[in-house]
Amino acid sequence: xxxxxxxxxxxxxxxxxxxxxxxxxxxxxxxxxxxxxxxxxxxxxxxxxxxxxxxxxxxxxxxxxxxxxxxxxxxxxxxxxxxxxxxxxxxxxxxxxxxxxxxxxxxxxxxxxxxxxxxxxxxxxxxxxxxxxxxxxxxxxxxxxxxxxxxxxxxxxxxxxxxxxxxxxxxxxxxxxxxxxxxxxxxxxxxxxxxxxxxxxxxxxxxxxxxxxxxxxxxxxxxxxxxxxxxxxxxxxxxxxxxxxxxxxxxxxxxxxxxxxxxxxxxxxxxxxxxxxxxxxxxxxxxxxxxxxxxxxxxxxxxxxxxxxxxxxxxxxxxxxxxxxxxxxxxxxxxxxxxxxxxxxxxxxxxxxxxxxxxxxxxxxxxxxxxxxxxxxxxxxxxxxxxxxxxxxxxxxxxxxxxxxxxxxxxxxxxxxxxxxxxxxxxxxxxxxxxxxxxxxxxxxxxxxxxxxxxxxxxxxxxxxxxxxxxxxxxxxxxxxxxxxxxxxxxxxxxxxxxxxxxxxxxxxxxxxxxxxxxxxxxxxxxxxxxxxxxxxxxxxxxxxxxxxxxxxxxxxxxxxxxxxxxxxxxxxxxxxxxxxxxxxxxxxxxxxxxxxxxxxxxxxxxxxxxxxxxxxxxxxxxxxxxxxxxxxxxxxxxxxxxxxxxxxxxxxxxxxxxxxxxxxxxxxxxxxxxxxxxxxxxxxxxxxxxxxxxxxxxxxxxxxxxxxxxxxxxxxxxxxxxxxxxxxxx
Amino acid sequence: xxxxxxxxxxxxxxxxxxxxxxxxxxxxxxxxxxxxxxxxxxxxxxxxxxxxxxxxxxxxxxxxxxxxxxxxxxxxxxxxxxxxxxxxxxxxxxxxxxxxxxxxxxxxxxxxxxxxxxxxxxxxxxxxxxxxxxxxxxxxxxxxxxxxxxxxxxxxxxxxxxxxxxxxxxxxxxxxxxx
Numbered sequence: 001x002x003x004x005x006x007x008x009x010x011x012x013x014x015x016x017x018x019x020x021x022x023x024x025x026x027x028x029x030x031x032x033x034x035x036x037x038x039x040x041x042x043x044x045x046x047x048x049x050x051x052x053x054x055x056x057x058x059x060x061x062x063x064x065x066x067x068x069x070x071x072x073x074x075x076x077x078x079x080x081x082x083x084x085x086x087x088x089x090x091x092x093x094x095x096x097x098x099x100x101x102x103x104x105x106x107x108x109x110x111x112x113x114x115x116x117x118x119x120x121x122x123x124x125x126x127x128x129x130x131x132x133x134x135x136x137x138x139x140x141x142x143x144x145x146x147x148x149x150x151x152x153x154x155x156x157x158x159x160x161x162x163x164x165x166x167x168x169x170x171x172x173x174x175x176x177x178x179x180x181x182x183x184x185x186x187x188x189x190x191x192x193x194x195x196x197x198x199x200x201x202x203x204x205x206x207x208x209x210x211x212x213x214x215x216x217x218x219x220x221x222x223x224x225x226x227x228x229x230x231x232x233x234x235x236x237x238x239x240x241x242x243x244x245x246x247x248x249x250x251x252x253x254x255x256x257x258x259x260x261x262x263x264x265x266x267x268x269x270x271x272x273x274x275x276x277x278x279x280x281x282x283x284x285x286x287x288x289x290x291x292x293x294x295x296x297x298x299x300x301x302x303x304x305x306x307x308x309x310x311x312x313x314x315x316x317x318x319x320x321x322x323x324x325x326x327x328x329x330x331x332x333x334x335x336x337x338x339x340x341x342x343x344x345x346x347x348x349x350x351x352x353x354x355x356x357x358x359x360x361x362x363x364x365x366x367x368x369x370x371x372x373x374x375x376x377x378x379x380x381x382x383x384x385x386x387x388x389x390x391x392x393x394x395x396x397x398x399x400x401x402x403x404x405x406x407x408x409x410x411x412x413x414x415x416x417x418x419x420x421x422x423x424x425x426x427x428x429x430x431x432x433x434x435x436x437x438x439x440x441x442x443x444x445x446x447x448x449x450x451x452x453x454x455x456x457x458x459x460x461x462x463x464x465x466x467x468x469x470x471x472x473x474x475x476x477x478x479x480x481x482x483x484x485x486x487x488x489x490x491x492x493x494x495x496x497x498x499x500x501x502x503x504x505x506x507x508x509x510x511x512x513x514x515x516x517x518x519x520x521x522x523x524x525x526x527x528x529x530x531x532x533x534x535x536x537x538x539x540x541x542x543x544x545x546x547x548x549x550x551x552x553x554x555x556x557x558x559x560x561x562x563x564x565x566x567x568x569x570x571x572x573x574x575x576x577x578x579x580x581x582x583x584x585x586x587x588x589x590x591x592x593x594x595x596x597x598x599x600x601x602x603x604x605x606x607x608x609x610x611x612x613x614x615x616x617x618x619x620x621x622x623x624x625x626x627x628x629x630x631x632x633x634x635x636x637x638x639x640x641x642x643x644x645x646x647x648x649x650x651x652x653x654x655x656x657x658x659x660x661x662x663x664x665x666x667x668x669x670x671x672x673x674x675x676x677x678x679x680x681x682x683x684x685x686x687x688x689x690x691x692x693x694x695x696x697x698x699x700x701x702x703x704x705x706x707x708x709x710x711x712x713x714x715x716x717x718x719x720x721x722x723x724x725x726x727x728x729x730x731x
Numbered sequence: 732x733x734x735x736x737x738x739x740x741x742x743x744x745x746x747x748x749x750x751x752x753x754x755x756x757x758x759x760x761x762x763x764x765x766x767x768x769x770x771x772x773x774x775x776x777x778x779x780x781x782x783x784x785x786x787x788x789x790x791x792x793x794x795x796x797x798x799x800x801x802x803x804x805x806x807x808x809x810x811x812x813x814x815x816x817x818x819x820x821x822x823x824x825x826x827x828x829x830x831x832x833x834x835x836x837x838x839x840x841x842x843x844x845x846x847x848x849x850x851x852x853x854x855x856x857x858x859x860x861x862x863x864x865x866x867x868x869x870x871x872x873x874x875x876x877x878x879x880x881x882x883x884x885x886x887x888x889x890x891x892x893x894x895x896x897x898x899x900x901x902x903x904x905x906x907x908x909x910x
Contacts, residue, residue, distance in 0.1 A: 070756035086749040092756050142829070214745030218870055226743040234753030244745045247782035254778035598872045613747035624762060625755060629748045636779060672773055672780040 051473030183347025278358030288579025328364025341710025457691025530577025793903030
């Protein structure tokens with residue numbers, strides 16, 4: 001282990017240069033076998049698609065002598081182009097993770113005590129079905145809420161729609177990209193979607209606001225980002241932290257957190273004031289431009305300077321750089337954008353800046369996504385829910401288009417508009433995904449039933465009545481991925497190896513539950529292969545073909561205006577809405593304005609958080625391969641501030657937030673890569689679930705410190721970068 | 732015979748460690764050990780900080796001290812690709828090679844022999860690039876014959892600024908970093 005310890009954590013912090021070496025951080029050693037595939041080895045290749053995040057890259061899993069060996073990208077797959085990201089490559093570890101759930105569990109003590117009785121599937125699902133019938137007869141089927149993340153939840157959604165609930169939500173909306181999609185919808189009449197319809201690879205100028213591509217490892221985006229960098233595209237990054245992407249930038253704007261809208265307004269002011277915007281495009285497609293131009297006239301770079309701390313000349317030069325390359329000048333819409341509560345309006349400002357640059361529908365901007373036609377399975381219609389969704393009573397958030405997770409939590413807590421009495425949670429760790437975990441726990445106390453389906457014993461599983469262990473993606477079929485992307489295709493996820501214990505695929509769990517609920521009419525098929533084959537035959541393919549190829553590609557339609565796509569904007573005016581009458585009618589700003597956000601008190605820092613390339617949410621830390629790449633997070637602190645506070649590299653601290661909430665202990669990382677008014681944590685660490693032994697209390701949880709949040713008045717998203725922390729040295 | 736080397740474009744690299752994970756699965760490197768790793772070098776003060784991301788591994792040096800110091804001949808230069816390889820059956824685990832390597836590229840495998848990057852010679856013999864090169868989502872790594880002036884690596888080295896690690900050690904490293 002000598003070599004390892006020398007390599008393990010080498011940091012030279014003296015002087016101007018600092019080196020951080022990562023790799024081989026774990027110290028446990030297991031017995032080794034022969035590397036590589038040798039003549040006598042039996043190697044089998046199975047195409048499937050990845051589930052380490054929601055990007056759904058095409059993959060080929062290799063099985064050597066009946067044991068999972070490695071996973072590579074499927075060269076035919078338009079998303080991965082044969083190259084998976086570190087998480088996808090490390091997907092092997094999801095199968096071998098020793099901390100996986102292995103059998104159905106029922107709690108034997110109060111909720112949250114994590115004391116379990118192992119039961120059979122029949123007992124577990126029988127209990128859940130009984131409770132669901134009870135909830136339905138006492139409160140109506142709408143009293144059940146499903147929180148579900150990813151394509152794996154499709155069959156469970158089907159069962160619960162058949163049961164009769166409309167309350168199905170995912171944190172990917174109100175805690176992530178919902179505000180962005182609303183901002184773009186209000187401007188162009190269409191969402192950005194997922195995968196984002198961004199044509200990064202053809203962009204000659206790419207502007208990122210807080211979006212940290214390369215750390216945020218959405219494979220296609222990271223690949224195209226590298227391609228753009230490699231081909232000499234201008235990169236402009238505004239971020240309080242010098243992200244990996246910022247290190248590649250021609251213009252780096254170290255913006256004060258919370259002031260992005262002021263910067264966006266100033267950029268637009270320059271483009272309009274200096275007549276650098278795409279006048280033809282705006283004249284042809286814009287609505288309300290003159291009123292918009294009048295509104296932004298006061299927002300000069302000089303106005304923005306004291307707000308953003310970005311010098312006016314840097315704002316002007318970067319705006320001119322954007323204009324120089326238009327329309328191949330993409331301002332990235334970002335993904336996790338629920339920061340300050342005014343996020344839909346900030347996203348609208350991003351959309352408007354893109355409109356000025358004429359990027360929507362253009363090469364190097366936003367493409368028109370394409371997909372193949374695959375008929376749904378011919379199920380009977382779902383029962384009509386008599387009461388509408390519970391998450392947004394009275395349309396309090398008038399522009400919310402999808403269910404709001406935190407709205408369902410509110411309804412659970414208050415019984416308004418009606419009682420919510422059961423939660424089913426699929427593949428989302430609500431305690432790390434929703435802000436204010438205490439509020440989530442209070443809501444859980446009001447419930448008659450909490451069921452969690454997952455692969456690892458996450459924090460939310462600890463609060464369940466019944467925990468149902470799911471097979472990981474390498475061990476199961478899932479629904480088809482009918483991708484909406486630049487290049488249309490259909491992909492299959494199929495089992496590569498058997499589940500190691502009593503874990504079951506979600507389709508089996510959803511179907512068994514439906515049968516126990518008397519909903520057999522909704523499951524005319526016995527095995528998911530029949531379902532998949534029926535859908536594929538409807539599209540002119542077959543399951544047999546997909547099992548061999550993994551994916552089939554469709555005919556390539558035009559995806560840009562330059563290629564013949566007809567511009568069309570499904571907004572009320574039928575045009576790009578520079579001035580929004582629907583926002584005005586609802587009592588909001590027709591053109592975005594800058595709203596200041598509260599500032600950290602003296603001596604405190606704004607808590608910012610983000611991603612690391614080898615982890616997804618709080619789901620991958622126990623994966624032996626990925627956990628080894630990054631086993632705990634550190635708190636990033638400006639080097640000069642760290643010197644002033646006397647905190648050395650690696651010193652242990654606890655973070656204490658404005659409400660007195662303290663984190664696990666975490667190491668300080670003094671760095672020349674962040675402003676002095678904020679600190680940064682990679683999300684997903686600081687686990688408190690006892691079942692996650694290898695990562696229990698390793699690092700600090702940003703989610704645990706997010707006790708406050710600001711709601712977006714347009715769509716109910718939860719701005720979470722509004723918490724402040726101080727650092728308490730730990731002896 | 733070819734003289735294989737690698738060129739890593741630090742401008743494209745984002746330091747995601749995919750190369751490390753791919754190497755570990757391809758070569759079944761035991762938990763806690765790795766044959767390649769990522770170095771992030773930061774210079775300058777915020778906000779004028781410059782970063783260089785490097786995927787590092789055995790340099791398969793032209794003048795390999797690990798080979799010169801090996802008492803049993805386990806560490807040797809293989810004719811195929813002029814690569815530094817280890818015959819594990821001959822290795823006695825004395826760690827002389829670990830001490831001699833200026834790049835800290837070697838470790839002792841739990842089964843007792845010195846181990847390190849092979850440039851995935853088993854893949855090369857099937858016409859495949861090393862696992863780290865094949866997986867890289869940023870396409871920042873290139874592999875080929877340094878003696879062939881028309882190879883991709885030679886063309887890249889002729890056209891871009893570059894540096895190798897610790898040239899002063901005199902080992903003739905064969906991994907080059909484009910900047």
